[in-house]
Amino acid sequence: MRRALTATTAAAAVLTLAASGCSASGQQAQGPVEITVWHGQEDNSAKAIEKLVTRFNETHKDVRVRVESGGATADGMLPKITAALTSDAYPDIAYLYGSWAPNVARNPKVADLSEYVKTPEAGWSDFWANEREAVTVQGKVIGFPAVVDNMVVLYNKKLLAKAGVEPPKPDWTWADFRAKAKQATNAADGVFGTTWPISGGEEAVWGLWPMLWQAGGDILAPDQKKAVFNSPAGQQSLELLRAMAVDDKSVYLDSSPAEKGQKLFESGRLGFFLSGPWVLSDLQSAKVDYGVAQLPGTNGNHETVSGPDNWVVFKHDERRVKAATTFLSWLTSAEQELEWMTATGSLPIRESITKLPGYQDYLKKYPGIEVISANLANAKRVRPATTKYPRVSSFVADAIAQTLLGKSDAKAALDEAAAKSDAALAVPGS
Incomplete structure (x- = not known):
């Protein structure tokens, strides 16, 4: 978005x-x-x-x-x-x-x-x-x-066909997403399965929340006084992204504030792109042969973020x-x-x-x-309605970057982000 x-x-x-x-x-x-x-x-x-x-x-x-x-x-x-x-x-x-x-x-x-x-x-x-x-x-x-x-997955039909990757089915899972992204990656041609922003903004966090929610987790406690995103659900979600980025090397890590993901997708160098309706007009102008699928699911839950x-x-x-x-x-x-x-x-x-x-x-x-x-x-939930959310988001964005760059494991990175979030949430007022 x-x-x-x-x-x-x-x-x-x-x-x-x-x-x-x-x-x-x-x-x-x-x-x-x-x-x-x-x-x-x-x-x-x-x-x-x-x-x-x-x-x-x-x-x-x-x-x-x-x-x-x-x-x-x-x-x-x-x-x-x-x-x-x-x-x-x-x-x-x-x-x-x-x-x-x-x-x-x-x-x-x-x-x-x-x-x-x-x-x-x-x-x-x-x-x-x-x-x-x-x-x-x-x-x-x-x-x-x-x-x-809301967030969906866009896929490049021509790229997937060339790589022998079957398009996503409605009941696909995050394991399917990982496997398809790995199969679509071609390092020699500069082609990646997917991309993830690591520039520190909300863009990095945006895609993690649906994975967390699908796995049964949440961002903050109901009273919004404590971070709970470092639960097993959060760790599981970030660990999958880490495996894709570090082990499979199927993720283009986008450190540019301008976000190169869409341009990579338009130029045929990205198999899957997590985005939303705001890019469709651009893709049509660029004459991209694209398809659209709902997010991969966990136990049949395909919850997205809006x-x-x-x-x-x-x-x-x-x-x-x-x-x-x-x-x-x-x-x-x-x-x-x-x-x-x-x-x-x-x-x-x-x-x-x-x-x-x-x-x-x-x-x-x-x-x-x-x-x-x-x-x-x-799209069943929205991000927490608190003035502290931007700070929480920035801590999680940093945790994602450190993990996808291989500088930390998912649990340690999220625990550190949760501790910083708890300190921010404890401050009265804004």
Whole structure:
């Protein structure tokens, strides 16, 4: 999820409500409520959100939406919003990565939509469970789901055929993944079975969590005060990656912050690539003959990881908060979302979208996305909703790098990362 990881491939929008409210006599101001959205989108995504906002304004008389980039891309939206919240120059709605929710939710200027989402207009139960979880912090609903993704395995059909490797089957396991990656590797030609980032970012950790969850482990204890990723499940998961990298030498260890994995895959030098829907348009442009499979499983469990993003609502006054919910209910409705998905290649954020007539046309436009869309059913959990998560992630990323480079064994590396995480989790506040 370049969007979800560095994320990972993400969208951002801001609705700014013009100052409106009550007159000195206590009467409600006349005219439409004006709100502003900071979207942080680029290229097709920016054009798509602007087109939808134009239509909303043409069909709704009581709310006027102004959309702008917010002066930042999606990756830079958190510091932009943090600075804006120190004054009155903040939007009514902003597109923010789901992993930022714990940081944002603490600000008193963030609205709580807990009561609103109980209304029929919100259609809350229609959103996937992991999306609802990502936008809820300690019982406070801070906005609406915006984008959802998940991790799958992309494979190069021509490369596998040349190496005599059978494509993955739906019930494949991590042992199968290891065997196929080893068989696809050709050191003389600079071809690797797969790749793993070791540059120290969330990209390295992103792929380990599904393996951990499938094996029955978790990242943190339920109270989020102690790391538990160094359990036997975690050790088993990292040990498999170590065996592939050190023993089989089937893993290209990517130490570049720019991440070379996708380029290697596009150039035919990588058999398998763990990624998500955000790369499909690039692969089509590069004319890669690719296939898509769900992640390998453990005992039939093919749980994946997802990085939902959110439209976060900020408080100016009650009229503007209500206007923001009116707009977001419309924007995230099945019909509007299908149009957004078709333009951008993102996944359905509501289950009902998959039942619309136009959904089949969307699937045809992005070959392989039907597998990724169906894989949303395997996205059952999100990363811990705590402000301490980035530090925990960095400790685990370092443990992964040390292990895959052969400088440590899985248990020792994870135990050290857990000890550092426990120390960070014990510090009060942020």
